[in-house]
Amino acid sequence: MNLSKWFQFVKPNLKFFQDGFFEFPFLANTPELMIESTINTPGSKHNAEEQVVYRNNPFVKGSMRYREIDKGCWLTITNIVFKQNTLIKTVYDKNIPSEHYTLTFTLYESQIKGQNTFIDKVPFQNKFWGFKKPGTEIGAYFYKGSKCEFYIYHFHPDWIKKNIPFDKLEDTLPFKEFYDSDKGFISYQDIVPNAEVLSHEIENTFKTFNQDIFNETHLKAQTFSLVSTFFKNAFADLRKENYKIKDTVDYTKMANCERLISSNLERPFIGIDVIAKKLNISSSKLKKDFKLIYGTSMLQYNIDRKMKFAMQLILSTDMQIKKIAQEVGYDNHSKFSAAFKKKFQKLPSDIRLVEVKK
Numbered sequence: 024m025n026l027s028k029w030f031q032f033v034k035p036n037l038k039f040f041q042d043g044f045f046e047f048p049f050l051a052n053t054p055e056l057m058i059e060s061t062i063n064t065p066g067s068k069h070n071a072e073e074q075v076v077y078r079n080n081p082f083v084k085g086s087m088r089y090r091e092i093d094k095g096c097w098l099t100i101t102n103i104v105f106k107q108n109t110l111i112k113t114v115y116d117k118n119i120p121s122e123h124y125t126l127t128f129t130l131y132e133s134q135i136k137g138q139n140t141f142i143d144k145v146p147f148q149n150k151f152w153g154f155k156k157p158g159t160e161i162g163a164y165f166y167k168g169s170k171c172e173f174y175i176y177h178f179h180p181d182w183i184k185k186n187i188p189f190d191k192l193e194d195t196l197p198f199k200e201f202y203d204s205d206k207g208f209i210s211y212q213d214i215v216p217n218a219e220v221l222s223h224e225i226e227n228t229f230k231t232f233n234q235d236i237f238n239e240t241h242l243k244a245q246t247f248s249l250v251s252t253f254f255k256n257a258f259a260d261l262r263k264e265n266y267k268i269k270d271t272v273d274y275t276k277m278a279n280c281e282r283l284i285s286s287n288l289e290r291p292f293i294g295i296d297v298i299a300k301k302l303n304i305s306s307s308k309l310k311k312d313f314k315l316i317y318g319t320s321m322l323q324y325n326i327d328r329k330m331k332f333a334m335q336l337i338l339s340t341d342m343q344i345k346k347i348a349q350e351v352g353y354d355n356h357s358k359f360s361a362a363f364k365k366k367f368q369k370l371p372s373d374i375r376l377v378e379v380k381k
Contacts, residue, residue, distance in 0.1 A: 042279075044110045044164060047082055051113040052121040054097035054177035058089050073233070082107050088229045092246045095182030100226050101173040105165045112162040112275060113155075121158045124178045126253060128152050128215075128222055129163070131171040147332055149285065150219065152211040152253060159207030162275035164282040174222050176250060186247070187254055197262050204266035208274050210317050212327070214256045221249050262318040272312045276302045280313055284325050288332050291352045292325045330366040333359070337374050344371045 050060045058076075062069045066080035075088045085103030092098050115121050130150045155161060165171060183189065192199040201209050215221070228242045235241075283298050298321070299306040313321050329351040336347045345356050348371075353359035363371050 041110075044108045045082060046110045046112055046162075048112045048114040050116060051125075052115050052119040053123055054089070054091075054099065056116075056119065057177075058087075058099065061087055074229075078103070082109055088226070090229060090232070090242070092243055093182065095179035096186075096246070097177040098225070098246060099173070099175045099177070100229055101171070101175070103171055103173075105167055105169045105171065108167050109165050110162050110275070110278075111165065113160050115158055115160065122180055123157055124180070124183060125155045126152065126176040126178070126250065127155070128174040128218055129171065130174075130219055130222070131165065131169055133166050133169040147288075147335060149328075149331075150213070152214055152218075154209050154211075154257070156207045160274065161208050162278045164278055166286070172222070174225070176246070187251075192258060196258060197260060197264065197266075198257050200264075200266045205269060206266050206272060206315065208272075208316060211253075211257060211260065212317075214260070215249065215252050218249070221245070225249065260318065264315045264318075266315070272315065273304070274316070276304060277312055277316050280309065280321070281317070281324075284321065285328050288325075288329050288351055292322060295321055326362055327366065329353075330363055333363060333371065334367065334374065337371055344375065347371065 050056050061067060061076050061078070064078065064080065066078055068077045069075075070077070073088075074090055075086055077086050078084065083103040083105055085101065087099055087101040089097065089099045128150070129152075130148070132146050132148045134146060153161070178187075189199070189202055192202075194200070194203070198209075225242065225245045228238055228245060232238045232242070279302055280298055283293065283301065287293050295306050295310060299309045302309065310321060313324075317324055319327070333347050333351045336342055336350060337344070340347075342350070344360075348354075348356050348359035351359070353362075360370055360372075363369075367374070
């Protein structure tokens with residue numbers, strides 16, 4: 024299907040190329056509605072027996088697998104490549120009840136433009152978890168060519184009440200404060216050890232589901248183990264934010280802020296005031312809302328992303344350490360090494376030495 028025909032279908036909810044990105048909405052009231060809307064999307068082919076939808080349209084190419092793991096607990100697994108710069112955004116039909124909570128593990132690889140003459144663009148892998156309350160509109164930005172995996176767990180309140188002991192948490196725990204507040208979304212980085220490996224094991228069970236009569240039980244055990252690990256570690260997270268303040272958070276703007284940080288890793292931090300101006304938000308509110316969602320300051324988040332990118336360059340290229348420092352926006356090699364050691368407890372040269380010995 025060409026772009027002109029595609030626009031006829033999505034035009035009522037699509038803002039064309041706003042700020043360099045196509046805004047692509049999907050209905051999120053219930054997992055069943057999300058699945059149904061995906062099946063009915065132009066360019067989609069549905070295999071009901073395997074519970075998978077294959078998609079190929081002007082924006083994305085890939086697949087979405089889906090299953091009800093337990094009564095009130097669904098999981099959708101999406102693997103896609105973005106053909107355009109795209110903003111994926113949740114929308115809700117106000118005439119349809121929206122009760123489900125969602126927990127999303129996102130794993131994506133995008134291209135970062137480097138400064139090195141011989142390395143034009145470098146693949147950079149990123150991953151994070153997000154917990155969303157019913158009816159919360161959020162967005163995520165993805166560049167053309169990004170390869171993404173989304174593992175979205177959908178929980179009905181009855182399932183949460185039965186399986187996740189929110190009612191037994193102390194009221195002073197940060198996650199409990201968030202859960203009881205009017206805030207709708209919270210994000211975590213690297214909170215589940217081996218999340219990528221465990222998620223791929225679950226995906227493999229999806230793909231082979233009809234080949235083994237024990238896969239239903241196996242899938243339930245895999246899912247419960249991963250989900251419970253996330254919540255156990257989230258409950259132990261001691262970020263200190265005031266979730267009780269009645270204040271609206273624009274989660275799409277915060278996603279845009281994260282994009283601006285992660286897409287400028289080759290430069291010194293572009294600055295809070297610069298980002299605030301781009302997003303049309305005050306610097307003070309931007310700092311407060313970003314930390315509320317991501318659990319760290321914008322500057323620290325920028326440093327963490329730079330160090331992870333540097334680690335990837337050390338492991339996957341033979342670039343000199345001083346060149347890698349420049350690639351992540353550090354002119355001072357000593358400051359780069361200090362920041363790297365603070366993040367990974369080892370100097371860049373120590374990591375490179377281990378790789379050479381291998």
